[in-house]
Amino acid sequence: MTAALFEKRQQPAAPLVDTHVHIFRRGMPLIPDPRHSPDYEFTAEQLEATLDEHGVKFCVVAAASPWGDCNDYVVQALRTRPLWRGTAILEPSTERIVLEQLGRDGMVGVRLPFISLRELPDLDSWPWRKFLWRLADMDWHVHLHLDGPRIPQVLPQLERSGVKIVIDHIGRPDPVLRERCAGFEAMTRSVEKGRTWVKLSGGYRLGDHAVELARELCRRVGYERLLWASDCPFVGVESTTYRSTIDWIEQAVPDPLHRHTLGLNAIDLYFRGVARTACA
Structure with a gap:
């Protein structure tokens, strides 16, 4: 199905794809010193109910940093939900055979929750260069979560690797410098190069x-x-x-046709095969 035909079958005002949600079960093992330590669970069934209530049929489940590379529950949820995709947290030593199996399970990228790190990894090191090359070769993306002032420390290496890049929460720019933040500027230039996407998300985390x-x-x-x-x-x-x-995205992007474009972008990035099947 073409994007144009898909577009005709949707209501322009409705979000087509939620590209960043989390699911987790109570009792899952937390990493040492996590940024957050939820004392509750938000299950795949709870997420389904939330999406259904708001008319959102497609979603991308981002592995959440408190549980590190324990992707088990996300993988289990993706296997039985063809309209969901996921990003995994993985060590750069992960072998291709593991990546390929995760791809069959519904994973389409790797989340880099670097915001949790005091020191950023050396993306020019052999393990990282090899890992990023594998991801690019598989047409996966890296999903970068990092505070804006430090984005320029990793973005050039990610760009050189050839991997697709998706940046969280408008790049989380410095709250004082805002659009003058070096990370915001670097992110803008990267988008213009054609292999970087940005999530208009996390408004509730970014202030007024x-x-x-x-x-x-x-x-x-x-x-x-x-x-x-x-x-x-x-x-x-x-x-x-x-x-x-x-409500926030309707304020940020008032034109419903532009908001609809955001959804079609997500279909193209995450759901090309699924969209054709689901809307046939």
């Missing part, structure tokens, strides 16, 4: 200027490399509601 930041990014780069995400279930800020994240 989140809408302005999103609009400024749209003004600079257009809409063809932008995505929408809720970040449900809002770990650490659980008072946030799913509806509020939809």
